[in-house]
Amino acid sequence: MTGALMQEENKCQFRVWAPEKESMMLHIVHPVDMLVDMQKDKQGYFSVTINDIKAGTRYFFQPEPGKDLPDVASQFQPEGVFGPSEVVDHQSFKWQDKEWKGMPIKDMIMYEIHVGTFTEEGTFEAIIPLLDDLVETGINALELMPVAQFPGVRNWGYDGVFPFAIQHSYGGPAGLKNLVDACHAKGIAVFLDVVYNHIGPEGNHFNEFAPYFTDHYHTPWGDAVNFDGAYSDGVRNYFSDNAIYWFEYFHFDGLRLDAIHSIFDNGAVHFWDFVNNKVNGLELKLGRHLYLIAESDLNDTKVIRSPEVGGYGFDAQWLDDFHHSAYVQIDENGKDRYKDFRRLDQLAKAFTDGFVHSGEYVEFRKRKHGSSSAGISGKKFVVFNQNHDQVGNREKGERLSILVNAERLKLAAGTLLLSPYIPLLFMGEEYGEDQPFFYFVNHADPDLVNAVREGRKNEFKDFNWAADPPDPQAEKTFIDSKLQWQKRNKGSYGIIHAWYKALIQMRKLPALQTFKKNNIRVYVLENKGLVLHRRSEDESQYILCFLNFSSGAISYTLPGSAESWTTLLDSNDSKWQTRDHKKFEAHSISEKGKLVIPPLSVIVLAAIDQIM
């Protein structure tokens, strides 16, 4: 690792990688002012070890004489991206989670949190008092959007420029440790979203130290991170150390790797192999599984296959295709947004296979896309109806609760939570939060601010939308994006919340606990809805889940007679009726087993005896 590395007895090693520099100075600026020459080793690392350094010491590096730059491996930037780096002491924190042994992914109900807008305070510490509420909902795995130091105090986190530093306005390293420790105490796993495909534009000093980027590959953000060119060993060390850092010093349970399709490595040992090897080593030491989950738009099973068969070895990947094909069924306007996911049989394929695009021509991409993921365990995919991208990358930051009515909202929840995948909720989704989640930044450079404003307007051109998003730089845009937690159990919010809780509870049934694709069959009903046949692995439990996406009823002849089935859930039941909810009759089953599924409904039936 590089950075300020505290050792025993107040010794601290300062270490920075700059293979093409002749010399490097360490400039300590607090509590004393001191300039120290650093020694270079053969791999291009400069280092110096200094006695009597305490946590809180602040420093710069000088790759050129007199030019103070913060440490790109800084663990804390108390004054923001332009200020000095601060030495952090990890030994002094007293972890209380020694008994924590992690959690199997199959049990996880994931929950994406943006720290700045989750609470009024916008800090790690402010989340802690809400953990009991989350546990009560059934949520047991938080996923924090990136917390690496970004410019200013408002940002989604993907503009981070200090991948090891914990955003000062969120509460820095101490706050983050307190949060993770509190989560573990309550049986909650914690994931962190990390960005290895680019570094943000403001406060980015990487090029002033070393060749972290390469023009061999281009990404949406410019030159790609240099994972395979000359000097790439140092880059690979830097980012793989970052993965280890979160596990080792912050006790995270897993990482969500942002947009891995923009990470290019043509070398013989792919960066993900390299990371996996390091993480596997740490797993042995810690005695618990450490999760790596990819965001990938490749539709390539290579991402989740094991390295032995040429894969990257991720535990799971986000399944955007599920979102897209579900969304077009839930929101009638969805078909314009996702032209390549219009058909209901595509949602059926998302349930059974995973990737919807598995080699067919995709208009949006102007090429054939993907390969088949049929037969791959559902544990390998994370699904969602909403997340920061799907909500925040709308012009008006509308959550689903704004876009569709309560029946459709409940239908969306049913589609998600009855799926044989790992569900992820976006903060507030569980009670139908209707505050927007906007895109916001807080840059210092006016040119950059204007570029971001223009960029946001162009973002929506693809969807042919009139583009008048709120000003991303304005503080109001950020404040308007905050959750209103107090609504959580009130009125219609409370009913939506109860519905989510019921569905989460229901997932514990053996028939819904299986992720083996052999145990699920999905059929399209009258081109209006789906029925999911789900069986437990031991075949002792058999459940039918009906999802009617149309505004008309669907008839379905059940195997066996009416007496063979018991109703576990009906979204038309009066207890799920919100104020603005249209009243539909509850479902009915005739003696001969003819089921009528009311419009926009979720019905779950269980076979009383084993009948098929």
Added chain:
Amino acid sequence: MTGALMQEENKCQFRVWAPEKESMMLHIVHPVDMLVDMQKDKQGYFSVTINDIKAGTRYFFQPEPGKDLPDVASQFQPEGVFGPSEVVDHQSFKWQDKEWKGMPIKDMIMYEIHVGTFTEEGTFEAIIPLLDDLVETGINALELMPVAQFPGVRNWGYDGVFPFAIQHSYGGPAGLKNLVDACHAKGIAVFLDVVYNHIGPEGNHFNEFAPYFTDHYHTPWGDAVNFDGAYSDGVRNYFSDNAIYWFEYFHFDGLRLDAIHSIFDNGAVHFWDFVNNKVNGLELKLGRHLYLIAESDLNDTKVIRSPEVGGYGFDAQWLDDFHHSAYVQIDENGKDRYKDFRRLDQLAKAFTDGFVHSGEYVEFRKRKHGSSSAGISGKKFVVFNQNHDQVGNREKGERLSILVNAERLKLAAGTLLLSPYIPLLFMGEEYGEDQPFFYFVNHADPDLVNAVREGRKNEFKDFNWAADPPDPQAEKTFIDSKLQWQKRNKGSYGIIHAWYKALIQMRKLPALQTFKKNNIRVYVLENKGLVLHRRSEDESQYILCFLNFSSGAISYTLPGSAESWTTLLDSNDSKWQTRDHKKFEAHSISEKGKLVIPPLSVIVLAAIDQIM
């Protein structure tokens, strides 16, 4: 396929891919002048079928009104890269090779030919009378450097701009078919070097038709070929059709894919999977194996692993590491050229494992490079002491015969031909041809000519050589590069030739026929030489090959006594003494089995009985 596709009864379909064009005209210019509107299909292919078209008809396409451009899928450019394309009729050629069933790769002695300089005439037809000579040497697999139409009449072939057109100055499609047919009649397999990583700079009209290139990836030649971006389906079809074309219409036995490390595809179905699938289909139809051999500098076994385990599925790949680590032992100046291959144990590793760089730091690359290929069958690697690159990319185009004396030349041949790999000779190598093989071009554009001249000078800067290569554009440079075949069996050339023949013959021994790495052990002797222990698969034959790279003798105690061993080959034997050869004593074995291996020698011994 695109291009001019002759059908039955003198019908011809003209087809061109231009997905972003609104309209396209076919302009027939010979034997009549005719302008025909073409119809576009949904995939972006324009086509029109015309009656009464005969082979020899010449045409252009007009992607813009009035702008005549030759067909990028032209099969013949009789007037060069700027002239019209010509319709080729493949039905009229009467192939005589119906009995040809191909050849197992393990039996191949490959031979790289540059058509333009192999003979005085520089044509396909002129090669045919020399085939008997090659067969007599033991050569049974030709590999033609690229024959796709390039600008002018002198080029290595890597500047080709019509991947389907056969260089007019080499004799066009008819000449090439005659050559392949004649080879098959004599039991010679034929490979073709094809270039899918770039298109040459002059006469390149690809961008005027379709998005064949992408700026997502950069190569040494500029933008990469677009194998995974928008519109890449058409590009993938184009190049995979090209592979099929050589097999189907020209009866090639295999392709050598140029520099696959400069082919980028981040899609779920890698371009090589896509090609492999098509080629496998054709194999079933033709009933013989079609070889795909990669040039790769990735040192990644992915290239030769099967697609089932995440590989690209190539039959074999070129093993540059073998060349480099052998060359530094053969030529005393080699250590300056290949700083990362200086140690003799690296050559031992090349023999046993394949890749020499299997994860270690490589100074030249400024990063760790490669992964291990230990245990992989030797049939998966093609090795060479010389090839067009290794000879032609020297400032003075020197072959090994110029660089080292006759003892070292014989030692090089022994190193190559006693290896458990598929050997490739560079034309003329087998008799120690001493004419140079220069880099030459024949461009029309003076700016390009100057750029090439400068480029060549810079090429050598990496090696710190005074750069004064001959003018690549001058005809003399090309003519000076031609072989002098008549030397072949004369004087010292004849002795070198006989030595190659003896080694090629020796490869047929069961112990040298095995490519399983279990059956070979290699040890470094006194840091001066190597001994290869080679056993036949059934363990009935046991052979020791000694390679002494030093100018001092090496002692070695044989297992068993002197009587246990018989000498199969000693490069010091008087019959292998050329005029300028230093006289060394032949090897000796004492009664107790102490072998003395003279300097710069190749000794091959066979165990009379099974002794180990």
